[in-house]
Amino acid sequence: MKLDSKVPAGPLETKWDRHRFGEKLVSPTNKRRISIIVVGTGLAGASAASTLGQLGYHVDCFCVQDSPRRAHSIAAQGGINAAKNYQDDGDSVARLFYDTIKGGDFRSREANVYRLAQVSTQIIDQCVAQGVPFAREYGGQLANRSFGGVQVSRTFYCRGQTGQQLLLGAYSALCWQIERGQVRMHPRTEMLDLIVIDGHARGIVTRDLITGRLEVHTAHAVVLATGGYSNVFYLSTNAASSNVTATYRAWKQGAAFANPCFTQIHPTAIPPTEDHQAKLTLMSESLRNDGRIWVPKMPSDRRAPDQIPPEERDYFLERRYPRFGNLVPRDVASRAVKAICDDKRGVGPGGHGVYLDFSDAIERLGLDVVRERYGNLFEMYQRITGEDATRVPMRIYPAPHYTMGGLWVDYNLMSTVPGLFVIGEANFADHGANRLGASSLMQGLGDGYFILPYTIGHYLATTVQKPVPSHHPEVDRALQRVRARIGKLLQGQKRRTAASFHRELGRLLWDHCGMTRNREGLTLALKSIPPLRDKFWRDVAVPGSGEAFNQELEYAGRVADYLEFAELMCLDALEREESCGAHFREEHQTQEGEPKRDDDRCAHVAAWEYVEQGPPVLHKEPLKFEFVTPSTRSYQ
Numbered sequence: 001m002k003l004d005s006k007v008p009a010g011p012l013e014t015k016w017d018r019h020r021f022g023e024k025l026v027s028p029t030n031k032r033r034i035s036i037i038v039v040g041t042g043l044a045g046a047s048a049a050s051t052l053g054q055l056g057y058h059v060d061c062f063c064v065q066d067s068p069r070r071a072h073s074i075a076a077q078g079g080i081n082a083a084k085n086y087q088d089d090g091d092s093v094a095r096l097f098y099d100t101i102k103g104g105d106f107r108s109r110e111a112n113v114y115r116l117a118q119v120s121t122q123i124i125d126q127c128v129a130q131g132v133p134f135a136r137e138y139g140g141q142l143a144n145r146s147f148g149g150v151q152v153s154r155t156f157y158c159r160g161q162t163g164q165q166l167l168l169g170a171y172s173a174l175c176w177q178i179e180r181g182q183v184r185m186h187p188r189t190e191m192l193d194l195i196v197i198d199g200h201a202r203g204i205v206t207r208d209l210i211t212g213r214l215e216v217h218t219a220h221a222v223v224l225a226t227g228g229y230s231n232v233f234y235l236s237t238n239a240a241s242s243n244v245t246a247t248y249r250a251w252k253q254g255a256a257f258a259n260p261c262f263t264q265i266h267p268t269a270i271p272p273t274e275d276h277q278a279k280l281t282l283m284s285e286s287l288r289n290d291g292r293i294w295v296p297k298m299p300s301d302r303r304a305p306d307q308i309p310p311e312e313r314d315y316f317l318e319r320r321y322p323r324f325g326n327l328v329p330r331d332v333a334s335r336a337v338k339a340i341c342d343d344k345r346g347v348g349p350g351g352h353g354v355y356l357d358f359s360d361a362i363e364r365l366g367l368d369v370v371r372e373r374y375g376n377l378f379e380m381y382q383r384i385t386g387e388d389a390t391r392v393p394m395r396i397y398p399a400p401h402y403t404m405g406g407l408w409v410d411y412n413l414m415s416t417v418p419g420l421f422v423i424g425e426a427n428f429a430d431h432g433a434n435r436l437g438a439s440s441l442m443q444g445l446g447d448g449y450f451i452l453p454y455t456i457g458h459y460l461a462t463t464v465q466k467p468v469p470s471h472h473p474e475v476d477r478a479l480q481r482v483r484a485r486i487g488k489l490l491q492g493q494k495r496r497t498a499a500s501f502h503r504e505l506g507r508l509l510w511d512h513c514g515m516t517r518n519r520e521g522l523t524l525a526l527k528s529i530p531p532l533r534d535k536f537w538r539d540v541a542v543p544g545s546g547e548a549f550n551q552e553l554e555y556a557g558r559v560a561d562y563l564e565f566a567e568l569m570c571l572d573a574l575e576r577e578e579s580c581g582a583h584f585r586e587e588h589q590t591q592e593g594e595p596k597r598d599d600d601r602c603a604h605v606a607a608w609e610y611v612e613q614g615p616p617v618l619h620k621e622p623l624k625f626e627f628v629t630p631s632t633r634s635y636q
Contacts, residue, residue, distance in 0.1 A: 001256060001609045003621045006410040007111040012627045016115045019411070020454050024461035031056035034460055035219040037204060039191045039246055041068035043163070043441055044424025045225030046170035047448025053177030055453060060217055061174070062186045062206060064241050069171045072227055072239040073444065076163025077284035077377065078147065079155035080127075080441040082120040087144050091152040093117045098628060100439060103149045103329050104404070104432020105581035105597060106630040107259075109605070109623065111411060112429045119450040120442050124156055126449055130169035133158055145289055145373075147437035149329035149635070155438040160284055160377040166441055170448070186217075190554065191246045192485075193478045194222065194253045194420065195468075201420035202468050205478045207486075209554060212547040214482060216475050218468040221419045221456055224250060225448070228403035228425040230263060232562045232569070233514070234506025236400035237269055237282040243558040247407050247426050248565050255407050255415040256607040256619065258428035260565070261573035262404035264435055264582045265515045267333035269399035270384055271353045278499075280399040281384055283356070284377055285437040288326045290361035290370060291394070293317050293337070295354050299345045305355055305393050316340060324635045331434045331582040332635055334398040338515050339593070341397070348395045355393035362390060398515060402440060404431040404582070405572075408607040408621075412455035413447060416607075419463070421456055423447035428605065433581025489556050492540035498556040501536045505529070505559075505566055513570050518586040522574040526567060533563040568608060568616060575618060578602040581633075599630050 008019045026034065034057050038049040041063040049061040065071060083096040096117040101108060124142070128134065134156050135143040144153040158165040177183040188209040195203035195218065203218035229244035230236040251257045268283040294313040301308060317336055318325040328336075337354050340346060347353050362370050367390060371378065378389045385395075406428040407415050413429070414421050424444040431439065468475065508528055512521035536559070544550045579588040579595035580602070588596045605621040 001416055001617075001619055003256070003408065003416070003607055003619055004410060005109065005621060006412055007109065008411070012110065012114050015111050016118060023454055023458040026457050026461045028056055032058070034058065035060065036221050036223060036456070037217055037219040038062070038223045038225060039204065040071065040225035040227065040424070040426070041065070041174070042071035042073035042225060042227060042424065043166055043170055043444035044426070044448045045223075046071070046167065046174045047445050048223055048225060048423060048452050049183050050170065050173035050177050051449055051453045052456070053180070053182030054173075057182070059177070059183040060186060060219065061183050062189045062191060062204075064188065064190050064209065066187055068174055068185065068187070069167060071167060072242050073167045073441070074164045075237075075239065075282070076441055077160045077282065078286035079145065079157035079162050079438040080123065080166065080445070081147070081154050081436070081438045082124045082156060082442065083117055083154060084121055084124060084142075086141060087153045089152045091154050093121075095152065096120060096154065099150045100430070100436060101432070101628055102633060103436040104434050105595065105633050106432065106599070106603070106625065106628075107580050107623065108430055108432030110625060110627055115451065116430050116443060116446050119446045122450055123442060123445045127166060127169050127445070130172060132165050132169045135159060145286060146327060148285055148288060148327045148333065149324070149436045151324070155286070157286065160286070160374060160380075163441060166445065170445070191226070192249065192482045192557070194250045194417075195474055195478045196253050196417060197468060197472060197474045200418045200463070200465065202465070203475070205482050207482070210549055212545070212550060214479060216470070216479065218475070220460055220465055221421065223421045223423060223452065223456070224407065224426050225423045226426045228406070229565065230400040230403055232506070232566055233400040233509050234502050235272060235277065235280050235510075237266060237280050238401075240279060243561070244565050245558050245561045247422070248561045250407060250415070250417070250420060252610050254417045254610070255420055255422075256609055257405070257568065258408035258605050258607045259405040259433075259572065260569045260608065261513065261576060261583055262428075262433050262581065263400060263569070264330060264402040264404060265334040265398045266401035267330055267337055267398050268356065268396045269401070270381065271348060271395055271397035273349065281380070282399070282401065283381060283394060283396060284374075285330065287356060287374060287377060287394070288333075290365070290373070291326065291356040291358050292360060293326050293333075293354055293356055293396075295340055295345050295347060299343070305357070321635045328635045329434060329436060331584075334515055335584060337396070337398055353395035353397045356396045357393035358389060359393070400510075400514070402435050404428065404433060404435055408605065412458065413452055414455070414459065419459065421452060423452055433583050485557070485560070486546040486553065488537065489540065489542050489553060489560065490546060492542060493538060494541035494543070495539040497541050498536075498552065498559045501532065501540065502559045502562065504532060505563060508532070509566055509569070513573050516584045516586055517573050519574065522570050525570045526574070529563065529567045529570070536560065536563055571616070572606055572608065576602055576606060595633070597630070597633075603630070
């Protein structure tokens with residue numbers, strides 16, 4: 001396997017423009033003869049499918065939900081970044097680029113990140129034209145707010161519904177192409193394998209989740225926009241249907257998996273309440289603009305929060321990071337919250353929580369202003385907890401949220417399998433070891449609307465492909481792999497549910513490959529996962545058949561992939577002998593407890609190659625910093 005990033009030479013500011021000009025184009029007549037598969041209908045998938053359809057390609061688009069508009073992007077709350085500098089506070093494309101590189105602890109590729117910062121301004125214009133109802137100032141100008149890890153206000157938002165409104169915009173564009181006949185939707189359909197012919201991605205094997213029917217779909221190129229894998233932890237803020245299956249099965253067909261251990265723990269989620277809870281609920285990072293995080297100074301203080309005077313409160317983020325205060329990046333805030341709770345100073349049931357208090361903001365701005373900014377978030381919190389956050393502080397605790405790791409892609413967003421493009425959270429490209437808040441929506445729409453449509457065209461224009469016969473040997477082999485795996489799942493001795501195995505795996509990963517990692521814990525996890533996987537295949541209970549509606553089978557197949565993928569995560573975390581961003585190895589920290597990078601040995605992308613009869617092979621893409629100088633990432 002060879003990692004060729006295909007980053008163009010020359011000045012950073014002009015790389016993308018020069019690269020686009022040098023790309024080969026597909027004529028309108030030829031586009032009508034080309035078909036493309038897009039898997040996923042979140043912001044990345046819906047924007048890509050709609051744009052490719054509008055360009056004239058024939059697109060088959062797949063999603064596991066009953067409607068494209070139910071993709072997990074709808075759950076994003078806080079906002080989307082763009083370097084518009086509407087606040088005239090010193091923002092620029094260069095500053096957004098630097099904040100993103102620094103926020104990822106200098107573990108991302110410069111050229112990709114700068115390009116993302118460049119297209120961010122186009123994204124806002126596109127969404128406004130689609131009618132996305134961004135919040136506005138009194139005079140009508142689009143409003144902005146700040147997010148963690150930055151000192152400017154560049155986040156555009158729709159109160160707490162930004163993901164939903166952006167997805168409705170992309171969905172409307174997608175529906176237009178469906179109506180025109182350029183896009184054919186396949187809802188309630190799951191990708192179970194990738195078809196590779198003569199070294200190129202040419203199709204997928206899918207299962208109809210209603211009928212159980214297996215189908216083969218072939219095309220000239222395949223685009224994966226299937227999101228992240230935080231559900232490997234069992235408890236996460238992701239939708240229940242979010243999973244690793246599409247990218248993991250592509251990995252087994254030759255696509256390198258990059259930085260799988262880079263997983264983000266979000267600091268502001270509603271704390272778990274009991275062992276059999278299946279999901280955690282995110283409270284937007286935007287709340288940290290006006291909410292202050294604190295715990296009682298005395299660990300034994302069990303008074304109600306409104307009975308504790310300010311001088312007896314520890315505003316620990318403001319104390320420890322005075323320059324950024326409550327708006328430090330997510331990884332920094334999460335570790336600080338965990339340290340407080342581990343020190344027996346947490347609040348709420350089991351001490352798993354800290355206060356997020358809005359009383360100062362309400363006194364300063366008035367209740368109506370605070371409700372206008374965050375009203376639906378307060379409503380969501382009250383529905384779940386029964387508490388009014390305008391009267392008593394929220395209780396929050398970190399939760400698995402986003403994954404910076406994903407399939408390796410080059411500058412063109414193509415994986416190590418030619419013809420397989422990967423966009424949005426499914427790739428590794430932009431966020432390094434930690435994603436800054438409000439950047440996931442920016443990446444998804446940037447990849448789908450403004451980057452992939454150019455780069456996939458060059459591949460299609462320079463690749464000669466023959467039609468794939470229905471009984472091609474590789475097609476038959478892919479079908480056989482899927483049938484064999486389904487048959488094996490149905491042959492378990494039905495002693496334990498798939499959920500019980502998933503829960504056990506999640507606890508193991510949270511303890512040993514979660515917010516903090518160490519050699520001893522990772523070694524223990526690597527020893528514990530294979531026997532747990534063996535038990536799963538022997539004892540899993542999957543009733544029914546594979547030829548009908550069977551949600552237990554769907555879920556068990558995803559858990560089976562997690563039980564294999566978790567081993568790769570731990571192996572990657574063990575190999576990376578440094579602390580960077582969300583990857584915090586306890587052996588590598590400063591005296592103040594901050595992450596300690598090793599730029600001499602670890603300034604690389606860890607790209608893992610699948611080997612069928614042996615351990616995965618590590619390939620390293622060196623990260624070269626020509627335009628920024630890696631420095632100690634300090635927010636103090």
